[in-house]
Amino acid sequence: MLSAAMRYAILLAIAVYFILLVVLLKQKRLTLRYTLLWLFCGAVLLLLSLFPQLLGLVTSLLGFQVESNALFAILFFFVLLILMSLTSIISKQNEAIKRLTQHAALLEKRLRDLEAK
Amino acid sequence: MKTLIIIPAYNEQDNILNTLADIRMNCPDMDYVVINDCSRDDTERLLRENGERFVSLPCNLGIGGGVQTGYKYAREHGYDIAIQFDGDGQHEAKYLHDLVAPIASGRADIAIGSRFIRKEGFQSTGLRRAGIGFLSRLIRLICGVRVLDVTSGMRAVNRRFIEQYAREYAQDYPEPEAIVAAALKGARIEEVPVQMRERQGGSSSINPLRSVYYMIKVSLALILARFTS
Numbered sequence: 001m002l003s004a005a006m007r008y009a010i011l012l013a014i015a016v017y018f019i020l021l022v023v024l025l026k027q028k029r030l031t032l033r034y035t036l037l038w039l040f041c042g043a044v045l046l047l048l049s050l051f052p053q054l055l056g057l058v059t060s061l062l063g064f065q066v067e068s069n070a071l072f073a074i075l076f077f078f079v080l081l082i083l084m085s086l087t088s089i090i091s092k093q094n095e096a097i098k099r100l101t102q103h104a105a106l107l108e109k110r111l112r113d114l115e116a117k
Numbered sequence: 118m119k120t121l122i123i124i125p126a127y128n129e130q131d132n133i134l135n136t137l138a139d140i141r142m143n144c145p146d147m148d149y150v151v152i153n154d155c156s157r158d159d160t161e162r163l164l165r166e167n168g169e170r171f172v173s174l175p176c177n178l179g180i181g182g183g184v185q186t187g188y189k190y191a192r193e194h195g196y197d198i199a200i201q202f203d204g205d206g207q208h209e210a211k212y213l214h215d216l217v218a219p220i221a222s223g224r225a226d227i228a229i230g231s232r233f234i235r236k237e238g239f240q241s242t243g244l245r246r247a248g249i250g251f252l253s254r255l256i257r258l259i260c261g262v263r264v265l266d267v268t269s270g271m272r273a274v275n276r277r278f279i280e281q282y283a284r285e286y287a288q289d290y291p292e293p294e295a296i297v298a299a300a301l302k303g304a305r306i307e308e309v310p311v312q313m314r315e316r317q318g319g320s321s322s323i324n325p326l327r328s329v330y331y332m333i334k335v336s337l338a339l340i341l342a343r344f345t346s
Binding site for chain 1: 152171172173174175176178182185186189190193288
């Protein structure tokens with residue numbers, strides 16, 4: 001079992017995490033569609049720390065020796081997921097920026113042609 | 118046939134005007150447009166002052182994004198044939214009529230100017246040739262097309278592939294990838310013997326450290342292209 005101190009620490013961290021998330025959302029510095037993964041990770045963490053039996057179950061199912069290791073592994077997996085989604089978002093934006101750049105350049109050329117007439 | 122020469126240029130103040138003069142002299146029947154990929158030198162000023170036809174990208178997109186802009190321009194203006202032609206002085210305009218011949222006659226969809234058919238002119242360094250040979254074999258394995266000079270930036274394509282490339286074109290180091298993408302779409306690809314020169318001025322975008330990255334990146338991209346098409 002996780003020690004009580006560790007559980008409280010995790011609960012506190014999750015509280016800070018959610019407050020930050022809500023504040024950023026309220027200030028519109030996060031778009032909701034990119035926040036879903038963050039919300040989901042927070043929810044899973046919250047569940048695990050509220051119900052330590054759950055973490056115990058996961059630990060024995062996955063064959064970890066110590067619960068904190070299972071927790072780290074789960075956390076790390078989520079971090080990877082979030083990183084991958086970030087890369088995907090960057091790629092999409094990269095494509096959008098490329099299109100806009102090309103479009104702007106072609107329009108500027110057309111404008112120059114029109115002005116020359 | 119309405120033919121457009123696309124000349125991607127990034128920091129080519131030393132070469133660009135010579136390149137254009139060469140084209141005007143040898144291919145007066147073709148139009149050309151320079152794609153200035155956000156050069157930081159005087160390329161744009163030179164083009165403007167000489168009244169050249171150019172498109173100027175507001176952000177640097179790299180060779181792939183630049184060339185694709187040219188294809189979009191060709192599509193927008195209804196060209197039948199588009200030619201890619203380097204602005205750094207490596208390519209010579211006197212070969213362009215040979216290059217478009219297979220396309221004008223309808224025999225091929227894409228023609229690639231190749232240094233390695235007659236093995237004349239600047240042949241590049243041994244190591245680089247080995248790399249090109251490897252990519253050439255890889256492309257043959259992936260899509261069954263035999264191209265020797267897979268990194269050649271001197272190409273001509275017909276209407277169908279102007280539209281294809283305007284829609285989709287690989288980003289960095291796009292030449293080999295563009296061959297595979299087209300071959301997987303059923304392009305008839307032909308190589309035309311040409312000679313190339315060593316670049317005349319400025320500096321090449323490829324250095325030794327980047328070559329390793331280049332080979333890995335391009336090989337991966339080619340294999341992925343096979344699986345994602």
